[in-house]
Amino acid sequence: MTDSTIHSAAGIEVRGLTKSFGDVHAVRGIDLTIRPGETVAILGPNGAGKSTTIDLLLGLATPDAGTVSILGDPPAVAVKAGRVAAMLQTGGLIREITVGELVDMVASLYAAPMDPGEALALTGLSDLAGRRTDGLSGGETQRVRFALAIVANPSFVVLDEPTVALDVEARREFWATIRTFADRGTTIVFATHYLDEADANADRIVLLADGRVVADGSVTDIKAHVGVRTIRFTLAGAATGDFAGLPGVVDVECHGDSVRLRCDDADSTLRALVAAQPEARDFEVRGADLEEAFVQLTADTTDATEEFAR
Amino acid sequence: MNATRYIHFELLRTFRNRRFFVFSLVFPLVLFFVIAGPNRNVHLGGLPFPTYYMGGMAAWGTMAAVIAGGARIALERQVGWNRQLRLTPLTPSTYLGAKVASGYALAAVSLMLIFAAGISLGVRPSAVEWLSMTGLIIVGLVPFAALGVYIGHRVSVDSMGPAMGGVTSLLALAGGAWGPIASHGFIHTVTQALPSYWLVRAGQAYHGGPHWPPVAWVVIGVWTIVLGGLAMRAYQRDTSRV
Structure with a gap:
C-alpha cells in the first residue's frame, strides 16, 4: 500500500x-x-x-x-x-x-x-x-x-x-x-x-x-473539438437542393423522407429550417460521434501531411 | 526473482512433452536391445558389442535431449513468449540456464535407462568407471547444449523437426554412435574432430574406463567455443532492441 x-x-x-x-x-x-x-x-x-x-x-x-x-x-x-x-x-x-x-x-x-x-x-x-x-x-x-x-x-x-x-x-x-x-x-x-x-x-x-x-x-472534448453537429428530421418529398442554401449547412443527405444535415452552426440552421419548412418534424440534433471525430481529425492530418510533402 | 521456481516449472514442462521422449529415451533404448541383444558375444571396434553400443546409445540419447532443451526456444519464439518474458524481471541467463538444465535433466533420465539396459546385457564397469563415464558425458554434452540454443533461435517451428532430427542423426552417425565409421585413415581423422565422436567414447568403459586423450578435450573445447559463440549471437540478434 x-x-x-x-x-x-x-x-x-x-x-x-x-x-x-x-x-x-x-x-x-x-x-x-x-x-x-x-x-x-x-x-x-x-x-x-x-x-x-x-x-x-x-x-x-x-x-x-x-x-x-x-x-x-x-x-x-x-x-x-x-x-x-x-x-x-x-x-x-x-x-x-x-x-x-x-x-x-x-x-x-x-x-x-x-x-x-x-x-x-x-x-x-x-x-x-x-x-x-x-x-x-x-x-x-x-x-x-x-x-x-x-x-x-x-x-x-x-x-x-x-x-x-x-x-x-x-x-x-x-x-x-x-x-x-x-x-x-x-x-x-x-x-x-x-x-x-x-x-x-x-x-x-x-x-x-x-x-x-x-x-x-476526454471523449466529450474530442467530440466537441469537431465543431460539426448533425440535424435529422422527416419531411415528405424532401430533396437535397431544398437545404443547401440554409445557413451553417456543410453537407446534406436525403433518404426518402428522412433528411440528415451536417452543420457547423446547427443553431442557426435549425432556426432557418423551422421557418422555411413548417412541415418538417421529428427533429433530432446530435453532436459528432467519436467515429466522425476520428474520421475528421485523422483526415485533416493526412491532408496537412500531403501538403507538407508537396 | 525466484530462479529455482522458474526452473522447476521448466522441468515440469519438459517432462510433459512426450514427443521429445521418443528421440532421447525410446529410440536409443529400443535400438540398443534390438542390435546389441543378439550380438552380445561379438566384438565391435575393439570392444565387447554391448559395451560399444551402450556408449553409442548413451551419446545419441543424451545428445538428442540437450539439443531438444534449447530447441524448445523456437516454440516459445513462435507464440511470442520471449517478447512477453522480456517484460518481466527474468534474466537472460536464467532463461537460457533453465533450457540447458531441462535438457540435462532429460539427458540424465536417458543415461540412467541406457546404463540399466547395458547392465542387463552384461556390461559390468566398476564404480569408478561409471563415474568417469558420467562425468565425461556431462562435459561432452556442453557443445550440444549450445547447439540446441542456436537451433532454437535460428530455426522456425516448422523446420525444427527435420533440423533437430537431421543434425542429431548426422552427428550420431558420424560420431560412431550406431557403429564405427572407420578405424583408421582420413575418414577416421575427420570423425575424431567431431564432438559426437568423443561423446560416444565417453560412454564406452572397458579396462580402466573411458579414454579421453588430450585431443578429446581440445575438440570439445573448440566446439563449445564455436557453438557457444553462435548461440550467443543468435540470442542477441533475436532480442536486440531495435
Whole structure:
C-alpha cells in the first residue's frame, strides 16, 4: 500500500519521442503525460504509430530521440521492478502447463507479485486453473494473458489491441474484467481501433495519426473539438437542393423522407429550417460521434501531411 | 526473482512433452536391445558389442535431449513468449540456464535407462568407471547444449523437426554412435574432430574406463567455443532492441 502511494506521485511522461524504421517515420514527435490511475485509449488508423509508441513505452524498442519516464524511471528499470506489465498485441501461451501453474510461474519472477489466486479470481479464471493452456478458447487465452500481466502487481498496465481477435461477447466480458482491475487505481493504457471500446472504457483518448498526437482529451472534448453537429428530421418529398442554401449547412443527405444535415452552426440552421419548412418534424440534433471525430481529425492530418510533402 | 521456481516449472514442462521422449529415451533404448541383444558375444571396434553400443546409445540419447532443451526456444519464439518474458524481471541467463538444465535433466533420465539396459546385457564397469563415464558425458554434452540454443533461435517451428532430427542423426552417425565409421585413415581423422565422436567414447568403459586423450578435450573445447559463440549471437540478434 505504501509502495503504491510513493509511485502514485509520478505518472508516465513521454517527451519528444521519435522513431523511424528506414524511410518509414513511425513516430514523429510524441509528447504525453499520463496521470496515475487514468485509463487512456490510444486510438488511430493502421500505421498511425500505435504499436511503435507502445513498444517505446515498454522499452521493447529504443527511440531515435526523446525520453520515456515511467513513475520516474526509464522503462527497463520499471520492467525489472515489476511496476509495468503488458499484454502485447501478438502472443500465445506456452504449452505443457496449466493456467494456474503458468500464473504461478510468472508470479515467481517478481519480487512483490499479486497472489496468483487473486489474479485468477480477478480475471474469472479460478475454475480454469487446472486446465492446460492448449485447451482454452480465444477469449480465455486473452484473459490468461491479462492475468499474467496483472500478477506482476504493476502500477501501470499496457494493453495493445487486447480484443482484436475476439467476438462481441468475449470482448464485452474481457472489458468487464479490465474495468474491475482499473477500479483498483491502476494506470491503464490501451491501444485499439475499435472506437466503441475507447468510448466505453477510457477516461481519456489520445488520437494518433501519422506518428503524431492529433487530439488528446476526454471523449466529450474530442467530440466537441469537431465543431460539426448533425440535424435529422422527416419531411415528405424532401430533396437535397431544398437545404443547401440554409445557413451553417456543410453537407446534406436525403433518404426518402428522412433528411440528415451536417452543420457547423446547427443553431442557426435549425432556426432557418423551422421557418422555411413548417412541415418538417421529428427533429433530432446530435453532436459528432467519436467515429466522425476520428474520421475528421485523422483526415485533416493526412491532408496537412500531403501538403507538407508537396 | 525466484530462479529455482522458474526452473522447476521448466522441468515440469519438459517432462510433459512426450514427443521429445521418443528421440532421447525410446529410440536409443529400443535400438540398443534390438542390435546389441543378439550380438552380445561379438566384438565391435575393439570392444565387447554391448559395451560399444551402450556408449553409442548413451551419446545419441543424451545428445538428442540437450539439443531438444534449447530447441524448445523456437516454440516459445513462435507464440511470442520471449517478447512477453522480456517484460518481466527474468534474466537472460536464467532463461537460457533453465533450457540447458531441462535438457540435462532429460539427458540424465536417458543415461540412467541406457546404463540399466547395458547392465542387463552384461556390461559390468566398476564404480569408478561409471563415474568417469558420467562425468565425461556431462562435459561432452556442453557443445550440444549450445547447439540446441542456436537451433532454437535460428530455426522456425516448422523446420525444427527435420533440423533437430537431421543434425542429431548426422552427428550420431558420424560420431560412431550406431557403429564405427572407420578405424583408421582420413575418414577416421575427420570423425575424431567431431564432438559426437568423443561423446560416444565417453560412454564406452572397458579396462580402466573411458579414454579421453588430450585431443578429446581440445575438440570439445573448440566446439563449445564455436557453438557457444553462435548461440550467443543468435540470442542477441533475436532480442536486440531495435
